[in-house]
Amino acid sequence: MKYHIPESLAISDSGFLFFARTGETFTLNQIGKEIIRLMQEGLSLDSISTKLIETYDVDEITLQKDLHDFITQLQLHKLVEEQ
Amino acid sequence: MKIGVTGLNATDNPGPGVPVIRSLQEATHIKTELIGLIYDSLEPGIYMDNLAQKNYLIPYPSSGLENMFERIKYIHDKEHLDFIIPNLDSELFGFVKLKNRLNELGIKTFLPTFEQLMIRGKDKLFDFCTQHDIKVPKNILITSQNDLYSIPKHFTYPVVVKGIFYEAYIANNFEEVITGFNKLRVKWGFPIIIQEYIAGSEYNVVALGDGKGNTIGAVPMKKLYITDKGKGWAGVTINDSTLLELTHKIMQKTEWQSGLELEFMKSNETNEYYLLEINPRFPAWVHLATAAGQNLPEALIRLALSENIDPFTSYKIGTIFIRGSWDFITDMSVFEKITTMGEI
Amino acid sequence: MDLKKKYERPVITKNYSGLMNKMGSATLTPPKTEICSVPVKRLVEQYGSPLFVMSEAGIRQNQKNFLRIFKTRYPKVQFAWSYKTNYLSAVCSVFHSEGSWAEVVSEFEYDRARKLGIKGNQIIFNGPDKNRQSLKKAISENSKIHIDHFDELFDIIDITNELDISADVAIRVNMDTGVYPKWDRFGFNFENGEAWNAIKRIVAQKNLNLVGLHTHIGTYMMTADAYRIAAKKLASLFMDIKKEYDIQLEYIDLGGGFASHNTLIGQYLPAEELVPSIEQYADAITSGIYDVQMRPDEMPMLILETGRALVDNTGYLISSVIANKRLSDGRRAIIIDAGVNILFTGFWYKHKISVAQDSGYHTEEATIYGPLCMNIDCIRESIILPTLNRGDQLVIEYAGAYDVTQWMQFITLRPNIVMIMSDGSVELIRKAESLDYIMQQELIPEKFQKK
Structure with missing residues (x-):
């Protein structure tokens, strides 16, 4: 599965997200920011989770659960579109 | 000296931080550097040029004393604060309790005592005034919706429905009382105060007490324009010896230590002054007093440093303030920095 | 082996004005590990x-601290542990080993205290529900019975006559101390003379020894001044009894009700900022007693039934x-x-x-x-x-x-x-x-x- 991040969405190194289309701002933690960046690069959800498991000390089930929750949040805020 | 100031929320319900800072910048006896202590990334004071040299987010009073102390310690490590002037009602209890610990860090304050804060509490003011023969509107405390049914026993409409910290509504009938009661209950909790409504015009005094019963300075003001939220949007210093005498009496009876604002209603009927409120900090119009010749925030700091200062005896009558709105333009990056880093 | 980075759940938070205060990236409270x-x-x-x-050291420290604060202000102080606040045997034992008596409000609690080896004369028996059987037991074991209502008083008169023994009694007094709600459901009212009526009846009974006066003005009291008023009213009643009947009561009991640092739902500011300190409560109570003129040798013992503030x-x-x-x-x-x-x-x-x-x-x-x-x-x-x-x-x-x-x-x-x-x-x-x-x-x- 792949998610599209709108172009008017800018995220800074500090994890501050400005969605220029709506004027809303958000704050993300380090890993949240990384996930958005990987989505912006066009990676699929599967490759994102593979990458995260390589980098972080986390088991697959926990990550899947948390990723699912995170994407639900992004959808709720209308920050991603499913492709 | 380096002074931390809270209440930079110069919004349509303005906190006194910005005018306190402006007064301190105009100080003539002490050299000041100002640090803003803020609760929200959108407090306008953050975005004003040449105001505070640095701003730090601090935790809300409702999150507890330890959090507040830890945060101030962190700020102190970086800034070496000499003094803090808290400017909001809801944070005063916390600062009074932290006073000694702040002092140990080398941060001075000049605050009312816990007992003084209790006297001026909206629920206690009535007793204080009747005890000292100061006119005050009748009031009762409400702790449940059931208590509201006793209103007709004590009052005729309209009545004023007041929150324990902030906000008041004028209610012309029972339904309006319920509406105000519900708004205040959700926001500020109990008790809620029902007060006699006195028709008249409002007069305010800003003053500074030395904690021994002396008034170091006092400037009375008549509001010239009042917003729909009841905030003075323009005002003028006036000459009224009765108001000043009342102020001296209140300062003497309370032995008030720190700045305060007295709110009076001059009754249309009797022409007498009724004390509506003692606000235990400088008001948002305190810069008017500075401009009229009494720099009370500066005097407060000098008092705290145990400097001997002569009380102010005069001020320029007919000095006017007009509050305006002014849009500050900045880039998203400023907002980003304060939001993510908590300091700027 | 590669050292992987510490994992944290991905989170996104929308910034709302007025709620935008997390102090940047700092955590709020340090973890309590x-x-x-x-x-x-x-x-x-x-x-x-x-x-x-539960913490034994915490209880001991609180109890010692309270005792010190009151003893530095008043010569004769006795604490009675409020069983209903926490009647775990281990907890009660810590309080008793610190010298506290037991304050109980039911036969169940009374029996618990006796099982822990507390003597009857160190048990204060409070509460509106004391059945005949428990009254008999408590009277014969010499405990201090705090009478709540006239029906109970008549029960006690009846029992002492029947068994031909005497009972040590006190009355619970309720009064206006300027706080709401008034706790007038317990005991006899001070202002309307009901308390004095009860005293008259007790004094007239040969088998009843009036030994004390008790009040308990409320719970989670946010104002210390109410205790000053209560202490003064109780002390003046104490002196009235002395003058009228030449009876020197052993004690006055100010009950409990001091607030802890737990914040009530509906309270905006945290309790630690609003609640009076124990020193303030102690100042209020002792200055209330001192407001009434009495010689040092006449001064009654001061009993406190502090519960919540000692153990919360x-x-x-x-x-x-x-x-x-x-x-x-x-x-x-x-x-x-x-x-x-x-x-x-x-x-x-x-x-x-x-x-x-x-x-x-x-x-x-x-x-x-x-x-x-x-x-x-x-x-x-x-x-x-x-x-x-x-x-x-x-x-x-x-x-x-x-x-x-x-x-x-x-x-x-x-x-x-x-x-x-x-x-x-x-x-x-x-x-x-x-x-x-x-x-x-x-x-x-x-x-x-x-x-």
Whole structure:
């Protein structure tokens, strides 16, 4: 599965997200920011989770659960579109 | 000296931080550097040029004393604060309790005592005034919706429905009382105060007490324009010896230590002054007093440093303030920095 | 082997003005990984979760501190431990070893105190419900009976005449101290003369010794001044009795009701900022007594029945995360294994809740629910917490007063309670309930019994 991040969405190194289309701002933690960046690069959800498991000390089930929750949040805020 | 100031929320319900800072910048006896202590990334004071040299987010009073102390310690490590002037009602209890610990860090304050804060509490003011023969509107405390049914026993409409910290509504009938009661209950909790409504015009005094019963300075003001939220949007210093005498009496009876604002209603009927409120900090119009010749925030700091200062005896009558709105333009990056880093 | 980065759940938070205060990236409260130097994780491994933890050192420190504060202001002070606040035998034992008497409000509590070896004359028997049997026992064991109403007074007169023994009695007095609500449902009223009427009747009885006066003006009192008024009224009544009947009472009892640092729901500011200090309460009470003229040798003993303020901060409830959830509007919800059935005070307090392990910097607003399949089972509507994983622990503080007496056995069994002893060791002081323990009280009619 792949998610599209709108172009008017800018995220800074500090994890501050400005969605220029709506004027809303958000704050993300380090890993949240990384996930958005990987989505912006066009990676699929599967490759994102593979990458995260390589980098972080986390088991697959926990990550899947948390990723699912995170994407639900992004959808709720209308920050991603499913492709 | 380096002074931390809270209440930079110069919004349509303005906190006194910005005018306190402006007064301190105009100080003539002490050299000041100002640090803003803020609760929200959108407090306008953050975005004003040449105001505070640095701003730090601090935790809300409702999150507890330890959090507040830890945060101030962190700020102190970086800034070496000499003094803090808290400017909001809801944070005063916390600062009074932290006073000694702040002092140990080398941060001075000049605050009312816990007992003084209790006297001026909206629920206690009535007793204080009747005890000292100061006119005050009748009031009762409400702790449940059931208590509201006793209103007709004590009052005729309209009545004023007041929150324990902030906000008041004028209610012309029972339904309006319920509406105000519900708004205040959700926001500020109990008790809620029902007060006699006195028709008249409002007069305010800003003053500074030395904690021994002396008034170091006092400037009375008549509001010239009042917003729909009841905030003075323009005002003028006036000459009224009765108001000043009342102020001296209140300062003497309370032995008030720190700045305060007295709110009076001059009754249309009797022409007498009724004390509506003692606000235990400088008001948002305190810069008017500075401009009229009494720099009370500066005097407060000098008092705290145990400097001997002569009380102010005069001020320029007919000095006017007009509050305006002014849009500050900045880039998203400023907002980003304060939001993510908590300091700027 | 590659060292992988520490994992934290990905989080996104929308910035709302007015709620935008997390102080940047700093966490709010430091994690509470230990209780009295014992790791929370170890406690849970050994005794399970949820788990109540009491601190012996905390209780002793509180009791010593209170006694010091009152003794430096008044010569004769006696504390009586309020059983209903926490009547675990181990907890009562700590208070008794610090010199406290027992203050009980039922036959059940009375018997508990006697089982712990407390002599009758060091038990204050309060409350509106003292049955004849318990009165007989208490009178013959010389305990101090605080009479609540006339019906009880007549019972006592009757019993003492029947058994031809004498009883040490005091009356509970209620009064206007300027606080609302008035607690006029307990005892005899001061202002309308009812209290004086009761005194007259007692004095006229040859078998009744009036030994004291008692009042208890309310609970969680936020104003110290009410105690000054109460102490003054009680002391003046004390002197009136002396003048009128030449009787020197042994004591006046100001009851309890001091607030702890637990914040009430509906209170905006935290309790620690608003609640008077113990010194302020003590100043108010003693200055109230001193307001009434009496010679030093006439001064009665001052009894205090402080409960909550002595024990609330010495109790903790450890709980574990069962699940993380999202509500329909996206809000975060955490389900923990402790519900309102065991944290009964959760109905009126916003307890201090800390995470028990190092966690990420990022915080998020959440609702904490208990494990009961009931809508009322909400531990906290809204709290800012770092991200938590399943099995992580939370420490709920200020759970020492009323929780382990008012808790309910509901749906599930009540957990272990341990005490961390002054030397750092851990002792089990109440075993977790078992199915057999609960069911042994039940009887099944024969026709339902399986053959």
